Amino acid sequence: MCRSQAMPENWRISMKPALAISLWLVLGLCGSAFAQAAPAAPAEMISNYRVQHGEGRVTFDSTLTRLAHEQAAAMASKDVLDHNSALAPFASRIAVVKYQRAAENIAFGYDNFPKTLEQWIDSPEHRKNLLMHGASKVGVASAKSSTTKRTYWAMVITGGDGLSKSAAHRATPNRAEGCRMKILGLCL
Numbered sequence: 636m637c638r639s640q641a642m643p644e645n646w647r648i649s650m651k652p653a654l655a656i657s658l659w660l661v662l663g664l665c666g667s668a669f670a671q672a673a674p675a676a677p678a679e680m681i682s683n684y685r686v687q688h689g690e691g692r693v694t695f696d697s698t699l700t701r702l703a704h705e706q707a708a709a710m711a712s713k714d715v716l717d718h719n720s721a722l723a724p725f726a727s728r729i730a731v732v733k734y735q736r737a738a739e740n741i742a743f744g745y746d747n748f749p750k751t752l753e754q755w756i757d758s759p760e761h762r763k764n765l766l767m768h769g770a771s772k773v774g775v776a777s778a779k780s781s782t783t784k785r786t787y788w789a790m791v792i793t794g795g796d797g798l799s800k801s802a803a804h805r806a807t808p809n810r811a812e813g814c815r816m817k818i819l820g821l822c823l
Contacts, residue, residue: 676748677695677748677752677773677775677790678693678694678695678773678775680748680749680752681693681752681765681773681775681790681792682694684752684756684765684766685765685766685770688766690766690767690768690770691769691770691771693770693771693772693773693792694771694772694773695772695773695774696772696773696774696793697774698731698732698774699732699772699773699774699791699792699793700774700775700776700791701774701776702728702729702731702732702774702789702791703739703774703775703776703789703790703791704774704776704778704789705722705728706721706722706728706739706741706776706789706791707741707776707777707778707787707788707789708776708778708787709721709722710722710741710743710778710787710789711778711779711780711781711785711786711787712778712780712781714780714782714783714785716741716742716743716787717741718739718741725737725739729791729793732793734772734793734794734795735769735794735795736767736769736770736793736794736795737791737792737793737794738763738764738767738791738792739764739789739790739791739792740755740761740764740765740788740789740790740792741787741788741789741790742754742755742761742787742788743785743786743787743788744785744786745786745788746786748775748777748788751777751788755790764790764792765792767792767794768794769794769795770792770793770794771793771794771795772792772793772794773790773791773792773793774790774791774792775788775789775790775791776788776789777789
């Protein structure tokens, strides 16, 4: 049996701090779960766009996201939008993942990914990268310039299951010959 008791007149005032603290705790605990799920959201948005245009879905990749973050952070720290001079040429940065195909989109100006994605979709070259045939993995990151407060974005998208058989064959040295020089994992 439930008993009812009259609440004092000032109950609303005394409950406000408790409610605020409770809300803060719930948001704090749930916020970390939302933060962990957030990086996959751009991959889902890119996948949805790709499916609408007859291409396969891509999945979030932590290594590609790290590479994208390094590029975005370098552009933000130098306050320059550039594929090659902010950090290093794209070809050398992407060599660590060893996929058959890879592309990078960069942008600045928007504080959120949906607007950045729209900008890339509206650009023929960026759209071509978003719709790369056979792409399977993607990483997206942003960083804010401390001087101009611009948000810089980088996306790295890859396709193919590692090196092709012919590229893997070229990368494997003939044991009789040995390696004379090794560049980007290739034995010459």
